[in-house]
Amino acid sequence: MRKYVLLYGLLGGVLIAALKFIEYRFLVAEHSVEIYGGIVAAVFAGLGIWLGRKLTRPIQTVVVREVLVDAPATFVRDEGKLEALGMTPRELEILELIAAGLSNREIANRAHVSENTVKTHTSRVFDKLGVRRRTQAVQLGKELRLIP
Amino acid sequence: MRKYVLLYGLLGGVLIAALKFIEYRFLVAEHSVEIYGGIVAAVFAGLGIWLGRKLTRPIQTVVVREVLVDAPATFVRDEGKLEALGMTPRELEILELIAAGLSNREIANRAHVSENTVKTHTSRVFDKLGVRRRTQAVQLGKELRLIP
DNA sequence: GCCAAAATCACCCGTTTGGGGGATGGTCGG
DNA sequence: CCGACCATCCCCCAAACGGGTGATTTTGGC
Numbered sequence: 001m002r003k004y005v006l007l008y009g010l011l012g013g014v015l016i017a018a019l020k021f022i023e024y025r026f027l028v029a030e031h032s033v034e035i036y037g038g039i040v041a042a043v044f045a046g047l048g049i050w051l052g053r054k055l056t057r058p059i060q061t062v063v064v065r066e067v068l069v070d071a072p073a074t075f076v077r078d079e080g081k082l083e084a085l086g087m088t089p090r091e092l093e094i095l096e097l098i099a100a101g102l103s104n105r106e107i108a109n110r111a112h113v114s115e116n117t118v119k120t121h122t123s124r125v126f127d128k129l130g131v132r133r134r135t136q137a138v139q140l141g142k143e144l145r146l147i148p
Numbered sequence: 149m150r151k152y153v154l155l156y157g158l159l160g161g162v163l164i165a166a167l168k169f170i171e172y173r174f175l176v177a178e179h180s181v182e183i184y185g186g187i188v189a190a191v192f193a194g195l196g197i198w199l200g201r202k203l204t205r206p207i208q209t210v211v212v213r214e215v216l217v218d219a220p221a222t223f224v225r226d227e228g229k230l231e232a233l234g235m236t237p238r239e240l241e242i243l244e245l246i247a248a249g250l251s252n253r254e255i256a257n258r259a260h261v262s263e264n265t266v267k268t269h270t271s272r273v274f275d276k277l278g279v280r281r282r283t284q285a286v287q288l289g290k291e292l293r294l295i296p
Numbered sequence: 297g298c299c300a301a302a303a304t305c306a307c308c309c310g311t312t313t314g315g316g317g318g319a320t321g322g323t324c325g326g
Numbered sequence: 327c328c329g330a331c332c333a334t335c336c337c338c339c340a341a342a343c344g345g346g347t348g349a350t351t352t353t354g355g356c
Contacts (some may be wrong), residue, residue, distance in 0.1 A: 026324070061208050066215045086333065101284030117334050123314070132314075134283055134343085136249030236302060251342065264305050280344075281312085291347070 078145040085128045085146075092146065094121040098137040099147050226293040233276045233294075240294065242269040247286040247295050 082092065097107045104122065108115040120135065131137050141147045230240065245255045252270065256263040270282065279285050289295045 010241055063208050063210045065212050067208055067212055067221070069214045070220070072216075090333065098283060099287065101279070101281055101287045103281060105312085113333085114335055116336055119314075120334075123316095126314075131249070133249055133251060134313080135246060135286060136282060138286065139247065139249045238303065261303085262305055264307085267301075267344075268304075268306095269348090272345075282343080284327085 075148040076145070078146075081144050082146060085144075087125070087146065089130055091121050091125045091128070094118060095125050095137060095141050096147050098122065098125075098134045098142060223296040224293070225295075229292050230294060235273070235276055235294065239269050239273045239276070243273050243285060243289050244269065246273075246282045247289060252285060260277050 006140050086123045087095075093111065095109060097110060108118045111118065112118065122137075126132060126134075126137055129137050129140050131140055138147075235243075239258065242255060245258060250258065252263050252266045256266045259266065270285075274280060274282075275286055277285050277288050280286055286295075
C-alpha cells in the first residue's frame with residue numbers, strides 16, 4: 001500500500017517536472033491553463049483508475065461448485081429397525097451368515113451350535129422379516145440396512 | 149476500504165471549499181497553476197479511483213467443494229466379467245430373479261418358462277460362478293458387479 | 297444351409313430348506 | 327421367585343433346491 005502511494009507521488013512529481021521543463025513554454029502560450037489542467041486531469045484520472053484497482057482488493061465472489069463424490073460406502077446398521085423387528089443379536093448373526101451364502105450346516109459349524117438351532121434361528125428371522133426364503137431374507141435385510 | 153475513498157473525496161471537497169471561500173486568493177495568485185493543477189489532479193485522481201473500482205469486474209473464485217453423497221447407486225454391470233464367465237443374457241436374468249428372492253417356481257412364472265428350464269439355468273449359473281447355493285450366487289454376483 | 301451356442305424341457309435322486317410342533321437351561325427385571 | 331426373553335436342541339414332514347443326464351427347438355453367424 002505504502003509503495004503505491006509513494007509511486008503515485010513520484011509519478012506526479014515527474015509529470016509536473018516534465019511539464020515544467022519541456023514544452024511548457026510553447027504550450028503555455030495560449031491555452032496554457034486549460035491544456036495543463038487537461039493533461040493533469042487525464043494523467044491523474046488514469047493514475048486514479050490504476051490506483052483504485054490496486055488499492056481496492058478485488059471484489060471476490062465465491063462460487064461454490066459442489067462435486068458429488070461417492071461416499072465410501074459406510075455401512076451403519078439401522079438399530080431402530082432391529083429394535084422394531086425384535087431381532088436378537090444371535091438372529092442377526094445368523095442372518096449375516098446366511099447372507100454370506102452359508103448353508104445351515106456351515107452356519108452351525110461356524111457358530112458352534114447344532115444345525116437344528118440354526119434352523120430355529122432362521123425360522124425366527126424369517127418370521128420377523130415376514131419372508132419365506134433365505135434369499136428374500138438377505139434381500140430385505142440389505143434393504144433395511146440390517147446387514148451390509 | 150470504501151470509507152477511505154469517501155473520506156478522500158470529502159477531504160478534497162473541504163479543501164476546495166476552503167480554497168475558494170477563504171481568502172487564499174493571494175496564494176493562488178502566485179502559484180495558481182500549481183494549485184489548480186493540484187486540485188484538478190486530486191479531483192480526477194478521486195474520480196479515477198472511483199472509476200477503477202467500478203471498472204473492476206468482480207473476480208470469480210471457483211471453490212470446488214467435495215460433497216460426500218450417499219452412493220448414488222450407480223450400478224454399472226461388469227460386462228467384462230460376464231464375458232469372461234460366459235454368462236448368457238438369460239442366465240443373468242435368472243440370476244437377477246434369484247437375487248430378488250424368488251423361488252424357481254416364481255421365476256418360471258415370471259419368465260414364462262417351465263420350472264425345469266429355470267433349474268437348468270440356475271445350474272449353469274452356479275457352474276459358471278463356481279458356487280453351489282443360490283445365496284452364494286447372489287453374494288458373488290453382487291461382488292463381481294454382475295447384478296445390482 | 298449348416299453349425300454352434302443358447303434356450304427350452306424332462307426325469308431321477310439326494311440334499312437343503314422351511315414349517316410345524318415341543319423341550320430345556322440361563323439371564324434379567326419386577 | 328417368577329415370568330419374559332433368549333438361546334439351545336430335538337423330531338417329523340413337505341417343499342424347494344441342486345446335480346446328473348439327456349433331448350429338442352431357436353437363433354445367429356459363416
